[in-house]
Amino acid sequence: MPAAAQSSPPAAPDEAAYRRSLQLREQWMYLTTGLAGPATWTDGERYRYRRTSPGGFEFVMRRVGQAQAEAAFDQARLATALSPLLGRDVEGRRLPFSDYEIDKDGRALRAWVDDGWVRCELAGEYRCARWSASGPSPRPRGWGVVRDLSVAADATPQRSPDGRMEAFVRDGSVLLRTLADGSSRVLARDGADNDFYDPESIVWSPDSSRFMVLRVKPGDARRVTRVETSPRDQLQPRVRTQLYPKPGDAVDIDRPVIFEVATGRRIDVPTALFANPYEISPPQFRADGRTLAFRYTERGFQRVRLIEVDAHTGAARSVVEEHSDTFVNSWWHRADFHDVDKRGEQIVWQSERDGWNHLYMVDGRSGRLRQLTRGPWVVRQIVQVDEKNRQVWFSANGREPGDPYMQHFYRVNFDGSDLRHMTPGDGWHELSLSPDMNHYVDTYSRLDQPNITELRDARDGRLLQTLERGDASALFAAGYRAPETFTAPGRDGKTPIVGLIVRPSDYDATRRYPVIESIYAGPHDAHVQKKFWPFDNQSSNERLIGAQALADLGFIVVQIDGMGTMNRSKAFHDVAWKNLGDAGFPDRIAWHKALAARDASYDISGGVGIYGASAGGQNALNALQFHPEFYTVAVAYNGCYDNRMDKLSWNEQWMGWPVDESYARASGVDNADKLRGHLLLIVGEQDENVDPASTYQVADALIRAGKDFDLLAVPGTGHGVGRSQEPIDYIQRRKFDFFVRHLMKQQTPDWNARGAGKP
Incomplete structure (x- = not known):
């Protein structure tokens, strides 16, 4: 990076720039081949998966030892059968589902499409109909x-x-x-x-x-x-x-x-x-x-x-x-345990009693524990307990060199001996074991490396066959830039905080770019993407393609996992306890400053923008309330702004019970008078996940505090408004406008002068 960069502000994006950003997902989605999703085994010999192909996707089947994959079914015929049921044209290469269930006899499949199940017969003439499980x-x-x-x-x-x-x-x-x-x-x-x-x-x-x-x-x-x-x-x-x-x-x-x-x-x-x-x-x-x-x-x-x-x-x-x-x-799979042979004599258990989540074998008679795994790394999930061979398969992160969040898979004996790393490739791994425990399919990738899919021997991890090797050359040729990773010490000056950087497709290191953070600090997981970006996943549109689309208007967009999130040590996670207003902000701010010190194009001098949804919406609002000296512009979607208004399960896990003053300390309502900067609240009126009244209570408190803000209420939409639910383009454009006006300090197009108001 140069020692100095131009100080002139970026040019205002025109309508063409908006159009390119809003169409980015569609432009990039079909430019890879051979990117396979995780496999699903149908028996001990056969498995299936979906992979990208020119212009779309294909569902394939394989047998162990089979050199080439074969079509799982006739996608063109299925598309023809689906079209009248869905009331729209369906393309065979772009079927409206990413996974499916298959009947035991293999003669029909079931998939979730348009908020409901469909069942399609695959024998003879393909027929599709709406489907619901029989019985109460x-x-x-x-x-x-x-x-x-x-x-x-x-x-x-x-x-x-x-x-x-x-x-x-x-x-x-x-x-x-x-x-x-x-x-x-x-x-x-x-x-x-x-x-x-x-x-x-x-x-x-x-x-x-x-x-x-x-x-x-x-x-x-x-x-x-x-x-x-x-x-x-x-x-x-x-x-x-x-x-x-x-x-x-x-x-x-x-x-x-x-x-x-x-x-x-x-x-x-x-x-x-x-x-x-x-x-x-x-x-x-x-x-x-x-x-x-x-x-x-x-x-x-x-x-x-x-x-x-x-x-x-x-x-x-x-x-x-x-x-x-x-x-x-x-939360998630941390509550899983396994009663070996269902006899109560040995129980595979998870515990953070030594400061890291690890596996233990409990003597069911005496209650004594024997630790099976140990070290400064985290067991994520018990995948399979092999009672015949007396082994536990599990996923973990932080044991291998490099990014401490990368998921790998391991196997350990019931007595804690012979801990084996079963996924040696450098990247984020997803593993699927065969029902007979003889084989597994390992799919792995990194932000800068497309998916590689391998078949391995479950006895020793030996590579049997490379099934797929993704090719993203056309995607990179179209202007795609892989996000960069960056690590800097957090609030304590020593704990590594990991994030990623999304730069504009036409990034120029001699320019200075205002910075926007995409935030989600929910304590139930870590959230910064690690695998090759899954452009086909609509629910990931906001955090993934959405970050690139926003960057291409003239920003640098980042994502960070601060303290209080999961998959690090117990102490790292405990920061969230009765403290959701913290959201790892001291770590995030330290990370931003460290990057700005080494990258002259990273301009945080005018404040940092921030946006997020759900818990991320709460985080975005809190940024302007608790750290207005650093964050100056926020867009918050469907936030759980006061944890007393949100669902019992998630909030009591992190904020505790009974309800006490800690809930008020984190409340965006009770702290409305602290707001500084520019705020856009977006709410779907039919939000089924977070009570939409939470947004209106923030609005009410801001009004009573005399604060200026913008509120966009979208009729008929739910929790995924503007991200996985229409009108996606309209909501994204409103977000773009807000950052262009208030962070970039530029004028936006007059959309109302253009008839339909669309870019």
Whole structure:
């Protein structure tokens, strides 16, 4: 980089520049070949995947040892069958789904298209129709913690493993039917609306001697009400409601009750060890039927226990416990455990007790733990427990040199010996094991390297065949620049903070470019892209193609993972505890300043712009409230601006329970008077993920504080407004305009003078 760059401001982008940016995804999406997605095995020998091909995509099948892939089905014929069903022309190379399920006989596929399932017959004449699973659906739950009692539960009787009896719940009673003569016995009749037996929870012991059913004290049935102002099928507005528990609301309290078949005896399980649940996992009987087990997560997420219950006496004991003064991370797959052979003698467990998430083997009798993995790196997920060979397959990051977030896959023996790295390629890996555990397909890439897909031997990781090697030469020839990675110390002056840099396609190192940060600081993951950009993924449009489209108007756009996000040490993650307003900003600002010190084209002298959605929307607003000396322009989509207004599950995991003053400290509403700079709020009125009232409460507080801001409410749209939901181009153009006017300090085209108002 030059020591100095021109100080003249960038030229205002014209209509042609807007048009190129808004069409970038369509222009670049079909310029690669051989970029394969993760594989799906259909049996021990066959697997399928999708790969890019000239002008689109193709779904292919392979057998182990097969030299060339073959078409999974006739895509042109399927497109012809789909077109009348969807009411639009469908191209065979551009089918409107990226994955599908296949019937057992291979004669039909099912795919999610346009917010619903379709089923297409592949034998004979291709036919497609809308499809829904047969039989009753499970009763829905609001964010997993409160059953929707306005929907009837599936009360289908549950048959015993020996086929002789059925257990079921009817009118508040628990009944047992003998199938040989049809006679029924009432085992309990004390169910009530405020303390009922859940008919969907019945689980039989393997020996058919007893069964378990959950008794439930229902939580708060809070409902969010939304007005659909402009429905497309009627003139008048429509009112919609949604079961939506929020932080502090009562959740369903589940308690297992066991019934003995021979005697009809009811066995109540004492609840002292799981008295205050956020949730308990579905209890499962062990293989011998003598015990059952479940994972208990205490309300507030500071304690987790594996509970074992004696199925004969109901006595409960804690096999293993996790406790934290901050939070026990129960998000994503960190709550997964595996009961080896379903015998309760050995349990594969995850814990951050040494400061990093690692695997442990728990002695189910004594509760003693043996650590299977260790070191300054993170186990991400248990992939497969191979009980036959006594091995655990898992994904992890931070063990290999380079970027600490790169996902790799490993295998370790039950005694912690012979830890093997199974994905040696340099990049972000995605692995698919065959059902017989003999082979796996490994797909990996980097920001600057297209996908490579390999078939390997699961016994030793030996490479058997390179299946695909992606070619992106046409994409690079069209002007694509791979994002750069940059690492700088965070707030403590030593912890590496990793981010990426997206420069304009016509980047000129002698110019100075204003800087915009695309932010998402949700503590439930790390968020900076690592693999080759998946241009076909509409939901990634905002953070990926959206960053390049914005950069091409004359900005440098960056993404950063600061402290408080996941997949680093426990201490790194703990920064988020009761502190979502932090959002890693001290680390982000240090990163920006470090890059500006070495790159003269990186101009942060006039302040940095920032945009984000959902938790990123909250982060973008907080940037102008808590760090207005650094961030000066923000665009915030559908933010959870006050964590008391958002869903119970996500917010209590990081902000704790009961609700306390920490919620107010992070609130964009309570801190409205601190706002400086320029703010655009965007909200989809039918947001089903974050209560849209959260945005309006921010607007109300800003008005009462005398603050100027812009608000764009988009009728009929939900949480993905402007990103995965139309009108994408309009919303993106409004975002572009906001940064051009307020950060670049340039005039934008007069769109209203152009008829339809489109670039």
